[in-house]
Amino acid sequence: MTLYMIGLGLNDEKDISLKGLEAVKKCKTIYLEKYTSILHCDIKKLEELYGKKVIIADRDMVESKAEDTILKDAAETDTAFLVVGDVFGATTHTDLMIRARKNNIKIQIINNASILNAVGITGLELYKFGKTTSIVFPQENWMPQTPYDVLRENQKMNLHTLCLLDIKVAEPSSEDLKKGINKIQKPRFMKISEAIDYLTKIEQKRKENIFTPETLCIGCARLGSENPTIIAGKAKDLIEKDFGEPLHCLIIPGKLHFIEEEALKFL
Numbered sequence: 001m002t003l004y005m006i007g008l009g010l011n012d013e014k015d016i017s018l019k020g021l022e023a024v025k026k027c028k029t030i031y032l033e034k035y036t037s038i039l040h041c042d043i044k045k046l047e048e049l050y051g052k053k054v055i056i057a058d059r060d061m062v063e064s065k066a067e068d069t070i071l072k073d074a075a076e077t078d079t080a081f082l083v084v085g086d087v088f089g090a091t092t093h094t095d096l097m098i099r100a101r102k103n104n105i106k107i108q109i110i111n112n113a114s115i116l117n118a119v120g121i122t123g124l125e126l127y128k129f130g131k132t133t134s135i136v137f138p139q140e141n142w143m144p145q146t147p148y149d150v151l152r153e154n155q156k157m158n159l160h161t162l163c164l165l166d167i168k169v170a171e172p173s174s175e176d177l178k179k180g181i182n183k184i185q186k187p188r189f190m191k192i193s194e195a196i197d198y199l200t201k202i203e204q205k206r207k208e209n210i211f212t213p214e215t216l217c218i219g220c221a222r223l224g225s226e227n228p229t230i231i232a233g234k235a236k237d238l239i240e241k242d243f244g245e246p247l248h249c250l251i252i253p254g255k256l257h258f259i260e261e262e263a264l265k266f267l
């Protein structure tokens, strides 16, 4: 029996590859990991296309209960584990793959487009991106400065920086889970303006001149969809822009090649 780990691509039900679709059709049980990214279509659309029910796999199921769910099914029957974007894009599912291998479950990976390569649409060379960083919603007394440090290190090497922005989906507390309550709260997706505000606040504390109102940024929203918004401009101007529906990410370019400069003029 095989665990098919399948990337769904970035936008809707139609972005799965033919190979991915064939695999899904073979599988008896289908899980969808939906906490690290979002699809821009209803799950019903997937179910209609596959002709099967899709089970939502939340973080708790993937990280703590896979042995009793996904891996148990995969040991008995062909099982699909669907991931929006690519299976190993940004947040990796290496742990699930390792656990499957330890349980002697055969694995097949079917890749797809990821935000990590979709940012090529800006005209920036993918080879010139440095470390990717994530910006999370700040909480009381908690505002990690890692994104600022990553930006500083990438800038030292003239590399571009991709900032992925936080997604908060409903996480039921352990008490809720004990009571069998799967709390549904309104999900939150960080906006480009919030990410710029975050980096600005760290700059105000650190004063290292890494991220100023004059810093060139590129905001990208809904890449891979029919209506992406991609705008390049100074941080002080981009913070005022409304990029619309999620998902958003922020790029801070490093040293630009003249072809990259030319491409940015179109944004």
Ligand SMILES: C[S@@+](CC[C@H](N)C(=O)[O-])C[C@H]1O[C@@H](n2cnc3c(N)ncnc32)[C@H](O)[C@@H]1O
Residues within 6 Å of the ligand: 010, 036, 037, 083, 084, 085, 086, 087, 088, 089, 090, 091, 113, 114, 115, 116, 163, 164, 165, 166, 167, 220, 221, 222, 223, 224, 225, 247, 248, 249
């Ligand atoms: C963990 S990463 C995505 C991982 C996914 N498996 C992949 O390969 O693309 C999630 C973050 O990437 C960014 N992102 C993902 N898809 C996007 C899209 N279509 N347009 C803009 N940003 C996107 C957002 O900042 C989002 O919070």
